[in-house]
Amino acid sequence: MPHAGVVGGSLVSARLPDGFVVRLNRHTRVVDDGAVLVGGSPTRISRLKPLARRAIQGRTITVTDAASRALADHLLATGMADPVVDELPAVDLALATAVIPVRDRPRQLDRLLAGLGGALPVLVVDDDSLDRAPVAAVARRHGAELVPLGENVGPAGARNAGLARVTTPYVVFIDSDVVVEPAAIETMLRHFADPGLAMVAPRVLGLESDRPNWITRYEDARSSLDLGSDSSSVRPRSPVTWVSSTCLVARVDALGSGFDASMRVGEDVDLVWRLVEEGRRVRFEPAASVHHEHRSTLRAWLGRKAFYGTGAHPLAVRHPDDIAPVVLPPWGAALLVVLMAQRRWSLPAALAIAAVTVVRIGRRATGVRHPYRLAVRLTGYGAIGAVTQGFALLLRHWWPLTAIGCLVSRRVRNAVVAATLADTVIEYARTRPRLDPLRFAAARRLDDAAYGAGVWWSAVRARSPKALLPDLRRRR
Known part of the structure; x- marks a missing residue:
């Protein structure tokens, strides 16, 4: 679910210096003629007060006074904007x-x-x-x-x-x-x-x-x-x-x-x-x-990937709230469960979950001119994120369990085939490697298997599943 907030007056300034320049990143949308920003992580809907609106020139904010300083700090803190590094002063x-x-x-x-x-x-x-x-x-x-x-x-x-x-x-x-x-x-x-x-x-x-x-x-x-x-x-x-x-x-x-x-x-x-x-x-x-x-070399490469995975449990001990392999809202987890069931009712149930989510987001987005249009977009992004995180669980973090499931369940095998094909196509198109699709797909699976093995080894050795558990908590 998106977070809603009001910009202006209630922000804690980091005292950014005059002349500091930030720019809205490509994931931040400007809606309602500049009155509302949607973006950040987690996604939030920020309504801009008049002073804040005037501080945005195009998609850029230059710190010149208290209002622009507070706005720039808020956008940096929420991940909605980034510094324009070329506009910052050089350091010896x-x-x-x-x-x-x-x-x-x-x-x-x-x-x-x-x-x-x-x-x-x-x-x-x-x-x-x-x-x-x-x-x-x-x-x-x-x-x-x-x-x-x-x-x-x-x-x-x-x-x-x-x-x-x-x-x-x-x-x-x-x-x-x-x-x-x-x-x-x-x-x-x-x-x-x-x-x-x-x-x-x-x-x-x-x-x-x-x-x-x-x-x-x-x-x-x-x-x-x-x-x-x-x-x-x-x-x-x-x-x-x-x-x-x-x-x-x-x-x-x-x-x-x-x-x-x-x-x-x-x-x-x-x-x-x-x-x-x-x-x-x-x-x-x-x-x-x-x-x-x-x-x-294959041995050194796989060894390094597995070594990275063994850091999971030490991090779980030090940062138990941040180590989850995936972070899903309850509705996203429910969406994955019904799709994994692969029943006749799975698609209608998934659509029903999405519809309820649209309504809930739309009701909260009260400061937006077209709240349900925005809610549909945000729900779509959330659904895509949930499915891709499901791929990661099946093929990377939980692959030992997936392998066992493939031995006894046709549905698990179908899910693995679909996840493997989709993951390979998405990553191949995104990264455009100097490698043919078959060897890229093989390397991708070996990469996931080695890292996942390291995570499981650290969890088994510590007798703790913490580094393997998804985070399904609701965050407002």
């Missing part, structure tokens, strides 16, 4: 320090430091390499400060060791198997004109390979680290719920002690969610991109 790279955790990998480290070109101070944290000399030689050649650790503490602990030595206002965490250009860091630093921002992450693309294969081609199109081309706020229960520690730029005084050093996986997600819980903002900025060296 000397105000940021790069922290690079590394264990061996001197070749990759050399490539990364060459790309940075000495544009900013660099701390290389050697996380107890098996052969320290090559790492030290690379750091020395590029003028980077070396921080050797006496024991292997993992990426989170190594980043924290570097963070403790940073004296600049901003820190740039970069993994050693990444190529970053200074221009990407400059773009991300502009976002810190927002005083409420704690951290920003770039888009992570694949590094061009001399010998591409079907795995690298799939990863170039559908990497777990690539969060798409839309700028977004980052928080639980939104289109972008996390960002990877592959590359992060952060405000040092917002990080406290940094990452949870006890976590070997999922520490980036944990940090993002802790910052959001503290009331700080985190952003994803695809206008800045870095290139990651993807794994290219």
